[in-house]
Amino acid sequence: MPKRYLLTPGPTEVPPEISLAGARPIIHHRSPEFRKLFAEIQEGLKIIFQTRNDCLVFASSGTGGMEAAIVNLLSPGDMALVVKGGKFGERWAEICQAYGVHVISVDVPSGEAVDPHTIENELRQDSFFKIKAVFTTLAETSTGVATDINAIGRIVRNYKAVLVVDAISGLGSCELRTDNWLADVCVAASQKGLMLPPGLAFATVSEKAWRLVEESKLPKYYWSFEKAKNVLPDNQTAFTPAISLLMSLKESLSMLRAEGLDNILDRHKRLASACRTGIIALGLQLFARHPADNVTSVKMPPGIHGETFIKRAKDVYGVSLAGGQGELKNKIFRISHLGYTDTFDVITAISCIEMVLIDLGMEGIEPGAGVRAAMHVLRKGNKARNFGL
Numbered sequence: 001m002p003k004r005y006l007l008t009p010g011p012t013e014v015p016p017e018i019s020l021a022g023a024r025p026i027i028h029h030r031s032p033e034f035r036k037l038f039a040e041i042q043e044g045l046k047i048i049f050q051t052r053n054d055c056l057v058f059a060s061s062g063t064g065g066m067e068a069a070i071v072n073l074l075s076p077g078d079m080a081l082v083v084k085g086g087k088f089g090e091r092w093a094e095i096c097q098a099y100g101v102h103v104i105s106v107d108v109p110s111g112e113a114v115d116p117h118t119i120e121n122e123l124r125q126d127s128f129f130k131i132k133a134v135f136t137t138l139a140e141t142s143t144g145v146a147t148d149i150n151a152i153g154r155i156v157r158n159y160k161a162v163l164v165v166d167a168i169s170g171l172g173s174c175e176l177r178t179d180n181w182l183a184d185v186c187v188a189a190s191q192k193g194l195m196l197p198p199g200l201a202f203a204t205v206s207e208k209a210w211r212l213v214e215e216s217k218l219p220k221y222y223w224s225f226e227k228a229k230n231v232l233p234d235n236q237t238a239f240t241p242a243i244s245l246l247m248s249l250k251e252s253l254s255m256l257r258a259e260g261l262d263n264i265l266d267r268h269k270r271l272a273s274a275c276r277t278g279i280i281a282l283g284l285q286l287f288a289r290h291p292a293d294n295v296t297s298v299k300m301p302p303g304i305h306g307e308t309f310i311k312r313a314k315d316v317y318g319v320s321l322a323g324g325q326g327e328l329k330n331k332i333f334r335i336s337h338l339g340y341t342d343t344f345d346v347i348t349a350i351s352c353i354e355m356v357l358i359d360l361g362m363e364g365i366e367p368g369a370g371v372r373a374a375m376h377v378l379r380k381g382n383k384a385r386n387f388g389l
Contacts, residue, residue, distance in 0.1 A: 007349050008322045009141040009169055009295040011191040011198055012339035014248075017255065018195055022248035029243055035235040037250055042235070044253030048171060048194075048261070049186060051178040051204045056228040058201045059242040062168035062189030065201030067095050068223040069164050069185050073209065075217035076100040079130045081122055081161065083114045086142035087325045088166055092135040099218050104131065110143050110328060111297070113290035116151040129160045132212065136163070138170035142325045144288035144297030144334060146174060153182030162209045168192060171202075172256060173268045173294035173338050184209040190245060193264075193294065194252050195339045199245045205229075268293040270378070271337035271346050278350040278374030279335075282357070283364055287332045294338040295322075299331070304360055306330030312356050319352040343378050350374050 006013050027033050045055035058064060070092075074080065078101050082093045085108035093103045104122060108114045119134060134156050139146055149165055156163040162184035167176055171186075172193025178186050183206075190200035205213070205225060213225050227238040256264060272293040276286055279298050287297035300306050306323050307330060313319045322334040335349045350370040357365050 003318050005319045005345070005348055005352075007336050007341075007345060008320050009192070009334060009336040009338055010189075012193075012195060012336060013341065013345075014197060015195055015255070015340050018248045018251050021251035022197075022244040024244075024247055026243055027247075029237065029241055034243070037246060038235040038237070038241075041246060041250055041253065042232070044250070044257060045202060048253065048256060049167075049178045049188075049202075049204050050176060050180065050261075051186070053179070053204045053206055054229060054232050056203045056205065056225060056232075057237060057241065057246075058203075058223070058228070059199060059240075059245075060189075060201040061198055062166075062187065062191075062201055063091065063095075064223070065168070065187040065189060065203055066091060066166060068201070068220070068225065069187050069203060070095050070099060070101065071218040071220040071223050072216055072225040073133050073162065073164070073185065073212045074099070074101050075215065077102065078132045079104060079126075081106060081119065081131050081134045083108060083119070083134075083136040083147070085112065085114055085137070085145060085147075086110060086140040088137050088140055088142060088168070089135075090326075092137075092164075092166065096135070101218075111145060111287045111289055113145050113147055114152075116148055116155055119152055120155045123155070123159045123161065126159075131159070131161045133162050133164050135166075137166040138176060139167075139174050139292035139294055141169040141292075141295050141334070142328065143332075144291050144295045146170075146288075146290050146292035149176070149183060150181045156184075157182045162206070162212055164209075169294055169338065170292065172264060174292050175265055178204055179206075190249065193339050194249065195255075196245060196248050196252055199242050200249060265293070267342070268337065271341060271343075272296060274343075274346050274374040274377035275335055275337055275349065277377045278346070278370035279353075281373035282350075282354060282370040294336065296335045296337065297332050298335070300324075300333060301357065301362055304357065304362060306333065309333060309356055309360065312359060313352050316359070317352045317355060319348060321349070321352075346374055346378065347371055 190196035
């Protein structure tokens with residue numbers, strides 16, 4: 001069996017230090033030891049989110065955090081403006097509809113980023129202020145597209161609606177300045193840039209959003225933002241937390257702080273640039289016109305079947321890449337350079353892609369061309385990585 005390389009955009013690789021932190025003996029969640037742990041986590045989350053607001057924590061997938069945002073902000077029959085530019089934008093709409101919220105869709109072609117002026121036009125037409133929330137995605141990992149949250153935040157601030165951002169794959173890998181960009185609610189999860197296993201969801205909530213929470217009439221119990229907020233002064237969670245994951249999270253936040261947020265963002269930009277340079281050198285085409293720094297999406301070359309490509313990369317070379325989702329199935333593949341990734345993860349990904357394409361009979365692939373191009377970028381911008389070890 002070959003060595004395994006996890007280069008999918010979630011779950012991502014977990015550093016051994018973080019895995020070991022989660023293997024420590026369990027502690028009681030109503031103890032002084034837990035309160036100290038949770039206080040340190042709150043401080044670290046505020047730094048990574050770039051917010052002064054409280055960070056609510058749930059034992060959940062990222063989708064649970066998305067659902068929590070909807071049921072805490074809205075009431076039956078409310079209207080929501082949803083940017084649908086991929087599977088995760090579509091998920092906002094699907095959860096809204098499941099709760100009887102009326103969705104106004106901003107449909108964005110796959111691979112494109114939403115024009116903030118489109119959102120402004122929709123809000124201007126809402127003369128009776130029926131739109132309560134605008135839902136969008138920082139980094140749409142199904143397509144590899146980045147959204148200009150900063151511009152959208154400055155538009156939404158002028159209306160009664162709140163801005164809700166899915167930052168699940170973007171937190172810790174793409175620039176996110178929650179408060180400065182006027183994002184009212186940011187939802188994230190543990191298994192991407194935070195380098196943890198799946199199982200934790202987070203939500204930051206602005207004062208503007210809390211006013212909407214007070215009016216919300218959608219049903220919630222476990223997902224209640226108010227319940228989570230009420231126990232924060234005691235550094236507690238409303239219900240039994242995922243204690244081992246929180247122990248790992250403390251280690252993750254410590255490592256990220258040691259590296260420094262600016263360095264983290266620079267590293268992701270460098271890896272993204274190297275990966276895309278290598279892809280272009282192979283004669284392949286990038287898919288996203290406004291790419292995020294955490295994942296590279298690539299058009300599947302003619303004559304190469306997507307599932308066959310992904311399967312061979314994993315079964316023969318031990319490299320897990322991601323295929324396309326929904327309408328993009330067999331049309332694109334995706335390479336993660338997210339979280340616990342660095343120089344040789346990109347080299348591994350590009351060399352694997354070269355070998356698989358040659359194996360599958362693609363003509364015109366010069367062995368080593370992609371790796372050579374990626375190496376040039378990596379060597380020019382390489383800096384020693386510091387994870388606080």
